[in-house]
Amino acid sequence: MPEAWIIDAVRSPRGRGKPGVGSLSNTHPQRCMAQVLNGLKDKVGFDPADIEDVIAGCGNGSGDHAHDIARMSVLDAGWPITTTGVTLHRFCGSGQQAVTFAAMGVMSGHQEAVIGGGVEFMSRYSPIHAAGFHANNEHLAQLHPQVAQGISADLIATLEGFSREDVDAYAVESQKRAQKSWDEGRFDGSIVPVVDINGDTVLNNDEHMRPQTDMQSLASLDPAFGSLGEQFGFNSVAIQRYPEVEAIEHVHHAGNSSGIVDGASAMLLGTMEMGEKLGLTPRARIRSFASVGSEPTIMLTGPSFAAEKALKRAGMEKSDIDLWELNEAFAAVVLRFMQVLDIDHDDINVCGGAIAMGHPLGATGAMILGTVLDELERTGKSTALATLCVGAGMGTATIIERL
Secondary structure (H helix, E strand, O other), X not given: OOOOEEEEXXXXXXXXXXXXXXXXXXXXXXXXXXXXXXXXXXXXXXXXXXXXXEEEEOOOOOHHHOOOHHHHHHHHOOOOOOOEEEEEOEOEOHHHHHHHHHHHHHHOOOOOEEEEEEEEEHHHOOOOOOOOOOOOOHHHHHHOOOOOXXXXXXXXXXXXXXXXXXXXXXXXXXHHHHHHHHHOOOOOOOEOOEEOOOOOEEEOOOOOOOOOOOHHHHHOOOOOOHHHHHHXXXXXXXXXXXXXXXXXXXXXXXXXXXXOEXXXXXXXXXXXXXXXXXXXXXXXXXXXXXXXXXXXXXXXXHHHHHHHHHHHXXXXXXXXXXXXXXXXXEHHHHHHHHHHHOOOHHHEOEOEOHHHHOOOHHHHHHHHHHHHHHHHHHHOOXXXXXXXXXXXXXXXXXXXXXX
């Protein structure tokens, strides 16, 4: 079976996901994704005619994200009409799943060069339906009660005994690591600046970061999900599913949860033969990947199960992984993952994460794969595992090995 090689990866900077405030909010999502695709082309030097498909994750299939944004971005980029595009939706795991599907196409022997990535402009979101993931399907609501993700994160913190100080301390460290990484130029080789119609730079850095964050400033923030849990009955739903919990401790807020941002990402995968034919040098190979389903009410515990499944498929042990990358959807998600797998904080999210830099849902999975690959090369290390928690109770994971 052919192996899937990672040729290269790029991403846009992350803009604040607020209309009229974020620097990318006046850029169409298709335009941003198109610029990222062309940034990858320019960095690697491939002919777009040789790309057999572009697979893009996107967590919102409506409005400006509608009508197969992958294909529309290919056309917007000026690539040949023969290059196809397809869009998928696995909530926050969409971008990573896009890379996995790209790898599957290569490993099956049916494709030689495929791009996986994603795009999400949260500044262009319509209001999220308050009914939750079941979207007013009462049968599903009875069968698998689901709550807002912030309630799930607070439920994890309650069950695991993570205090407000624990989650805030993690958030402060994320901010410090992100700023240090930017100061040291760790992202320089992967960022595609976004420009406007005149060619002027709109954004060339992650603008959500707040490096001045400390424990005192976070302590001044009120919990974000307590009133939501009461107003829509989410607290009662969660406690009914987990009766050992007498009351949910609401510890998460905007400062220790992932930032709402805009952005796009792209990763080129191919066969070794394709690389040799086109004169391209691969940077890494895919060792394994996995997706899992987990309990839908608590929802966000999937990463540990996905990581264990990916390790088993690769015939690897936890000790074989040099660096870990877990999307920082909420601080408690990462704290639980570290606790369950006994991972040292020095080995995970070493460049900071979504709490500091933001989480453009459909783009994040490919973003963090690119980030951890850059870090493997910077440190001379070999293997990394990247994983995300996913809405409705799922998890995705990918293991890569630097060449």
